[in-house]
Amino acid sequence: MSKxxxxxxxxxxxxxxxxxxISLAKAVNGEIISADSMxxxxxxxxxxxxxxxxxxxxxPHYLISEFDPDEDFNVFKFQQYAKKYIEIIQxxxxxxxxxxxxxxxIQAVLYDIDFQDNDSDKxxxxxxxxxxxxxxxxxxxxxxxxxxxxxAKAIHxxxxxxxxxALEYYHQTGEAISAHNKExxxxxxxxxxxxxxxxxxxxxxxxxINVRVDAMIKNGLVDExxxxxxxxxxxxxxxxxxxxxxxxxxxxxGELSLDEAIHVLKRDTRHYAKRQLxxxxxxxxxxxxxxxxxxxxxxxxxHILNHLKEAGII
RNA sequence: GGCGACAUAGCCAAGCGGUAAGGCACGGGUCUGCAACACCCUGAGCACCAGUUCAAAUCUGGUUGUCGCCU
Numbered sequence: 001m002s003k004x005x006x007x008x009x010x011x012x013x014x015x016x017x018x019x020x021x022i023s024l025a026k027a028v029n030g031e032i033i034s035a036d037s038m039x040x041x042x043x044x045x046x047x048x049x050x051x052x053x054x055x056x057x058x059x060p061h062y063l064i065s066e067f068d069p070d071e072d073f074n075v076f077k078f079q080q081y082a083k084k085y086i087e088i089i090q091x092x093x094x095x096x097x098x099x100x101x102x103x104x105x106i107q108a109v110l111y112d113i114d115f116q117d118n119d120s121d122k123x124x125x126x127x128x129x130x131x132x133x134x135x136x137x138x139x140x141x142x143x144x145x146x147x148x149x150x151x152a153k154a155i156h157x158x159x160x161x162x163x164x165x166a167l168e169y170y171h172q173t174g175e176a177i178s179a180h181n182k183e184x185x186x187x188x189x190x191x192x193x194x195x196x197x198x199x200x201x202x203x204x205x206x207x208x209i210n211v212r213v214d215a216m217i218k219n220g221l222v223d224e225x226x227x228x229x230x231x232x233x234x235x236x237x238x239x240x241x242x243x244x245x246x247x248x249x250x251x252x253x254g255e256l257s258l259d260e261a262i263h264v265l266k267r268d269t270r271h272y273a274k275r276q277l278x279x280x281x282x283x284x285x286x287x288x289x290x291x292x293x294x295x296x297x298x299x300x301x302x303h304i305l306n307h308l309k310e311a312g313i314i
Numbered sequence: 315g316g317c318g319a320c321a322u323a324g325c326c327a328a329g330c331g332g333u334a335a336g337g338c339a340c341g342g343g344u345c346u347g348c349a350a351c352a353c354c355c356u357g358a359g360c361a362c363c364a365g366u367u368c369a370a371a372u373c374u375g376g377u378u379g380u381c382g383c384c385u
Contacts, residue, residue, distance in 0.1 A: 013350075038350055048350085074347045104349050113346050154344085159353040162345075169347090181346055243350045267339080272350055278343060 004090055005313040006191035007097045008106055009304075010035070010280065011198030012273035013243075014208045015291065018051050020198065021099040022059055023301050028097075028314050031060040031089045033082055035100030035109070038242040040078075041069045043228060046221045047244030049212065069228060069239035076115040079108040095313070103279035110195070111187040114180075116173060124171050128164045137163060144170075150178035194311050196304055197280045200291040206270050213244075213266045222248055222258075243269050 009024060011017050025032055034040070038048045042065045045052075050064060062085040067073055082098070082105075089096040098106055107113065132140055137160040144166055145152035151166040169177040199205075225248040233240055235249050244265055251261035280286060287307055294300045308314045 072348075075349075076347045102349065104345075108346070115347055156353055161348080161352045165347075184346055238348050241351075
């Protein structure tokens with residue numbers, strides 16, 4: 001069976017993925033699956049810069065506003081849904097386009113990484129979390145060194161979260177996560193794909209981020225967060241730890257002044273964009289599209305379409 | 315013009331005679347079930363000049379600059 005086409009359009013936050021994705025979808029007769037860990041949640045619109053219905057311009061979108069903010073969402077779940085939607089789109093003889101900035105999610109789908117279905121027992125994890133508090137992460141790291149020395153070597157002793165996951169994995173499967181990761185690293189993509197990373201001059205990107213945060217505040221981000229709090233969503237939920245929700249939440253809790261919250265939000269968003277770029281740099285077979293080299297969005301689209309033709313996707 | 319205070323990395327800032335803490339920003343990186351997460355790496359010889367001393371960012375004198383107060 002020949003590989004089915006898949007187009008990926010990503011880039012750091014605020015580069016302009018959304019507007020380009022619509023014209024791309026129209027040009028190739030595609031439908032869009034969002035690869036964004038925060039836009040999957042309902043009621044979180046302003047802070048996630050979620051596309052509005054009218055902006056979709058008739059292009060079907062998936063994985064946007066599909067879950068409540070108190071639902072657990074993660075890569076595994078994302079992968080399952082994305083695969084399902086890819087099939088649905090294929091059946092319509094259309095091209096699925098993965099659009100969004102969560103590199104980890106894109107990777108999970110693109111290389112069809114195998115995540116074992118095993119989130120049954122939470123008790124062990126809770127035990128580990130308690131241990132981390134009482135005996136410190138160094139202790140956990142030593143524990144890991146006994147079970148899975150390779151992972152212990154790769155994970156910094158301060159990185160409690162990753163240490164716990166490695167221990168949990170070992171506990172649940174009896175295998176070293178390091179071995180599993182190594183194996184999955186060699187996965188070949190089941191798709192005939194093109195992976196585009198939209199980028200632009202760093203200083204301009206940062207300026208756009210600052211302007212966008214100000215616009216979010218003007219458009220009612222504070223009220224949006226207030227509303228979510230009133231609905232009973234709390235800061236321990238993953239959704240409420242998203243950029244914007246975390247910082248404005250701190251303001252609403254009286255931990256920061258509004259000006260401080262805005263300042264921190266801008267800074268955190270810039271950091272996020274930087275981390276995203278670091279991620280994309282490691283990905284193989286990526287086509288970098290530098291906005292500064294093009295006159296306008298139309299020229300960018302042409303450039304992308306040429307790549308797709310060359311790859312035999314369209 | 316006079317008096318006083320202060321000059322340490324892009325910013326904030328410790329050090330007060332023994333060979334430059336820390337924080338933030340910037341930059342780089344790790345990542346395979348919380349990923350808009352979590353974590354890691356990375357910089358200066360102390361405004362300038364001259365002295366004292368085995369040794370000065372630290373003491374002395376001068377120069378320049380900034381801030382405050384006064385006429």
